[in-house]
Amino acid sequence: MVVTPDNTNDTTDRLASATSTDAPDRTTARKALLALGVGGFAIGTGEFVIMGLLPDAARDLGISIPEAGHLISAYALGVVIGAPLLAVLGARWPRRNLLLALMTVFAIGNFASAVVPDYGSMLIARLLTGFPHGTFFGVAALVAANLVPRHARAQAVGLVMLGLTTATLIGVPIAAAIGQWLGWRSAFALVGAIGVLTVVLVWRWVPFVAGDRLASPLRELSALARKQVWLTLGIGAIGFGGMFAVFSYIKPTMLEVAHVSVDSIPFVLALFGVGMVGGNLIGSRLADKALMPTIGGLLAWSALVLGLFVYTAPHAWLASANVLLIGTIVAIGPALQIRLMDVAGEAQTLAAALNHSAFNMANALGAWLGGVTISAGYGWTSTGWVGLVLAIGGLLVYAVSLSSSRRIVAARA
Template identity: 60%
Template sequence: MAIGSFAIGTGEFAIMGLLPNLAGDLQITEPEAGHVISAYALGVVVGAPVIAVLFARFARKPMVISLMALFALGNFGSAMAPDYWSLMALRFVSGLPHGAYFGIAALIAASMVDHGYRARAVGRVMLGLTLATLIGMPVATWMGQGVGWRPTFAVVGGIATVAAVMVLRFVPLIAVSEGASPLRELGALKRPQVWLTLGICAIGCGGMFSVFTYVVPMLTEVTGIATGWVPAVLALFGVGMTLGNVIGARMADRALMPTIGGMLVFNIVSLGAVPFLALYWPTAALSVLMVGFTVAIGTALQTRLMDVAADGQTLAASLNHAAFNIANALGALLGGAAIAAGYGWTSTGPVGALMAVGGVVLFAWSVWLERRDRDAPNDGVPMAA
């Protein structure tokens, strides 16, 4: 299933490096081409809850295969899109299975291991996404610049097809849980801890996107790194994400809530240090690595949702990736606003640190609520998670 997440990650991130080629081919402006990214993100936000609820009674293995097939078709269609508006529609379709795939794949992976290894199993699924930033995105960008953006989407569709076949071949069939239904999935939304965990993700994780969205001009104009060296420094972001995924998963298996809280504090420190570290290239490279490492909180949050969603795990797990896309949008928006206000390229770091502080507030609220419910007298009525 990690191959599927690699395909999705490559398809999601590669377009960022292909905007000039796409704009020139379709005879549109680059800001208009950027709307293609927004269309995909909208598909993620819409598709995650809708698919999780409507297909609650479907077995998870066939669902994962179907979602990957839909993603493949969306990318094959994108490669053949005749104009701008058809491409917008096809990118929206490509984004629909994104959140549901990651949520359901994470649940399958966790069900295949002992309880103490759940986060590591989820981390292996997410590993494909982090490797996409390290390998898939640069290769896709290089390929797109050489042969065009259309073949790049076709290759992503091909990888997705291979992923669907491998799931069919190697993933066991897991029976649908008794009583599964759309209403039961929607029951997760009645649980405050589900909303708090999603809020931690949407707000507390936005700092990474705030910095990374504008990292290239920061490196060239503040740090003074030559343009030719920028890809090498950006590769460190992928290295940081990969390390964060692996190490963060192990930490989460040992101590889930301390990992979430500790990573939020790490986010505050690493993002707040960006204006100082960006002044010199060795420390700027370290900063990019550290910002990439903040993704370590992702696996912990996904695992936390499994604990608090009760019978609505599919919906909650899928919504985690919708929350990450909200974090992406918020981080880029607030970081851009700080730059536009004249605070400079490095202001995205403190903006991200403030977002992480917001995540800490929600985390503290979650811990307080959990302790209150645990310590409250229970008259035989189960407390809401």
């Protein structure tokens, strides 16, 4: 881990991790991680399934496909707004209780998305459904990190994220198939049901720990005064956006450019999920060994595979393989989550939640820029160029973060 002024004080080290003596027994930890992973599965399915159903949603709502992409952006905006707001308001809550409340809101929002009648109300439903997303993942990451020794934190966070990545492999293709058979809205009803299951599992399996009485909105907001927090969020908000620029429009791209059949789309989505699962597992292990080099290497990998999509998209099998590689970009998630824990000081809840605000800013930015280039007439493959530029932007922010850390370490030597 790179030493910075944000992670050298004893308070940060105390808050950012739990010792093995504090951790519950292994069986309890595994069951708790499974419950949190199911929550990640619910959220991942709910977030990504609309990307495979954009043409269906657009046709039913009487709008264009780029306009339907705004449903993705609305959800992402809900995450961006909700994560800091709910993290600050819930900082004193016992973490299990906060997780239960957040997942209940998420389930209700998805049931609402299944029944609202028009485009305007759907935008509102998706916005509100996104509110608990970032805080749930942030608090779940903190709980997961406190279930294991410090040297395994990224892998524990990766197991929570495994629910999200497994969603793209199993949940999204199944929900997309159900959406095609029973109507695209039925996919959201399925997500709501998984949310209800998560509530039950979290209540039964996640250990109860009393809330932090010293927590306050002011203490949580102190994270925003830390330069490295902003730089880490910038890496996620910009560098991760390229994946969404491509994947948000993957169905029409594969249909119109690669000329695959509609029946092949679930297979393509499953390949993306395979990439996400593999990337998440490998990336979390690498992050536990060398955090900052892992972040930089993954940004460079993102630039490579996103730029390559421009050239592979016209060829069905090459494009499909490239989609798998694009899925591996999610490997950066656990690494950035741990980085934020290390640089956030006492403002752990807000910083952890803001990680997913950053990712969903990336979601909104990528989907919007991809839609802009498509609407401007540059074609479906132009999303690959958008992804390349965003990945390079993330690398530039990473370079600033690394340089700043090294200068401070050199000054103290």
